[in-house]
Amino acid sequence: xxxxxxxxxxxxxxxxxxxxxxxxxxxxxxxxxxxxxxxxxxxxxxxxxxxxxxxxxxxxxxxxxxxxxxxxxxxxxxxxxxxxxxxxxxxxxxxxxxxxxxxxxxxxxxxxxxxxxxxxxxxxxxxxxxxxxxxxxxxxxxxxxxxxxxxxxxxxxxxxxxxxxxxxxxxxxxxxxxxxxxxxxxxxxxxxxxxxxxxxxxxxxxxxxxxxxxxxxxxxxxxxxxxxxxxxxxxxxxxxxxxxxxxxxxxxxxxxxxxxxxxxxxxxxxxxxxxxxxxxxxxxxxxxxxxxxxxxxxxxxxxxxxxx
Ligand code: RRO
Numbered sequence: 001x002x003x004x005x006x007x008x009x010x011x012x013x014x015x016x017x018x019x020x021x022x023x024x025x026x027x028x029x030x031x032x033x034x035x036x037x038x039x040x041x042x043x044x045x046x047x048x049x050x051x052x053x054x055x056x057x058x059x060x061x062x063x064x065x066x067x068x069x070x071x072x073x074x075x076x077x078x079x080x081x082x083x084x085x086x087x088x089x090x091x092x093x094x095x096x097x098x099x100x101x102x103x104x105x106x107x108x109x110x111x112x113x114x115x116x117x118x119x120x121x122x123x124x125x126x127x128x129x130x131x132x133x134x135x136x137x138x139x140x141x142x143x144x145x146x147x148x149x150x151x152x153x154x155x156x157x158x159x160x161x162x163x164x165x166x167x168x169x170x171x172x173x174x175x176x177x178x179x180x181x182x183x184x185x186x187x188x189x190x191x192x193x194x195x196x197x198x199x200x201x202x203x204x205x206x207x208x209x210x211x212x213x214x215x216x217x218x219x220x221x222x223x224x225x226x227x228x229x230x231x232x233x234x235x236x237x238x239x240x241x242x243x244x245x246x247x248x249x250x251x252x253x254x255x256x257x258x259x260x261x262x263x264x265x266x267x268x269x270x271x272x273x274x275x276x277x278x279x280x281x282x283x284x285x286x287x288x289x290x291x292x293x294x295x296x297x298x299x300x301x302x303x304x305x306x307x308x
Contacts, residue, residue, distance in 0.1 A: 004297075008159070010093050012040055012093055013039055015283075016286070017033075017040040017279075018266060020044055020045050023271055024042055024044045030083060037279035040095055043118075045097040047072055047076060047101055050074065054073075054209035055209060061272070062206075064218065065219050065220040065269055067216055068191065072127060072130060081115070094118045097121075097123075110150045110154050114154050119156060121158050123146070123160050125147075125163070126161055129215060135190075147182075147183060151183075159183065160187070164190070164227075164228050164246075166224075171228070171231040171232060175236065186232055186243070188246070189221070190215065191214075194214070195216040218249065219249055222253060225244060226247075230260040234261075238303050242261050244257030246268075251287070254282060255289045259304055
């Protein structure tokens with residue numbers, strides 16, 4: 001069974017990979033992803049300076065998913081620019097995730113990391129966890145300005161990681177903006193920002209930063225992720241490569257993402273909970289699912305969701 005996939009002209013031997021943020025901050029974590037069955041290595045979103053991130057506890061897993069307010073802990077772009085050549089030895093695509101605390105950070109990071117030779121760059125417009133800094137992806141004008149600035153600098157395929165949108169008008173608005181910015185692929189979705197998980201036993205929040213507010217991931221966000229994959233797939237008539245992220249806990253979840261239009265899927269909560277062995281399991285489950293349904297590849301079923 002062929003589970004390879006191509007995104008913006010880059011070939012991935014497997015369609016499962018880590019979501020930025022999940023076990024991809026340190027050199028050791030990135031090397032472990034390289035050795036695993038992940039189809040690519042995605043870095044943690046990087047800022048100009050190294051960051052410790054928000055105070056702990058800042059991640060909490062529960063039966064329906066997870067909530068996090070990590071606050072962009074990362075080694076800083078210089079460290080990732082040095083690591084990227086080392087990661088090449090694994091022979092799988094490297095996706096560098098670029099963030100920034102202010103708009104002017106993005107071009108600085110993009111230029112240096114682009115020169116380090118990743119296969120693709122993902123521009124994160126959707127971190128929900130920096131106190132006082134709204135998600136850029138919810139500001140269409142700022143998003144357009146920023147995407148156009150980094151597009152001039154980035155020479156490899158450029159994607160954007162978007163927050164979830166909850167109204168067709170917003171899918172259309174952002175779809176039109178993206179269409180003007182030379183974007184090569186989309187990653188949908190980042191965590192569902194600013195949820196609140198309450199522990200009734202202790203009568204407390206479960207994470208410390210931002211009064212307990214944080215980005216939701218895992219099973220509970222799958223329908224929101226699928227809706228965004230589907231809405232943007234339709235907006236671009238199937239011509240925009242999409243990485244589906246959100247609620248992938250099994251091969252069947254990945255199949256649902258592919259039906260909606262995803263060419264590959266990323267794994268966040270499950271990877272944090274189970275470690276890098278998940279990729280082998282997910283791939284086996286996905287292959288069994290395709291085989292049972294008589295599909296021979298991802299391209300065979302991508303976007304083929306039936307409506308009633
Ligand atoms: O580091 C984080 O708190 C974080 C980031 Br940058 C992001 O893009 N999404 C998320 O859920 N957490």
